[in-house]
Amino acid sequence: MAYYIIKVLISAILIVAISEISKRSSLVGSIFASIPLLSLMAFVWMHIDTKDVHKIADLSSGIFWLVIPSLSFFILFPVLLRKGMNFYLSLTLSTLVMVLFYFGMIYLLKRCGVNL
Structure with a gap:
């Protein structure tokens, strides 16, 4: 169960990070979002x-x-x-x-x- 929680947390953190980065720079956010994370x-x-x-x-x-x-x-x-x-x-x-x-x-x- 802990493994699934870790998977969800890592996935969610990456999505939120890209969203926050995109607020500051659409170019950098676009680069990160275009990487098939x-x-x-x-x-x-x-x-x-x-x-x-x-x-x-x-x-x-x-x-x-x-x-x-x-x-x-x-x-x-x-x-x-x-x-x-x-x-x-x-x-x-x-x-x-x-x-x-x-x-x-x-x-x-x-x-x-x-x-x-």
Whole structure:
């Protein structure tokens, strides 16, 4: 149980730290946020928990393919905000578009014989 609490605390601390850094410098915050910290932490936690390098490799490959549709969020979200759209509406619409792109990417990958 203590191990899970430590995992949650470390993960939460990193998220809060990036948020606080971003308040001071959007460039530095962007750099830290663009580093795949969650993916790196997932790899470490999986290695500690299972030592199964094949599952870690599968996760890494899946992340690669699904980063592509996630970029739609980072294109659309700032555009909507700069056009004066409400923050929460921009966030919601950008997320919905991203989810649609995820489904599209998964469909395309399956058609190409790539199984995630």
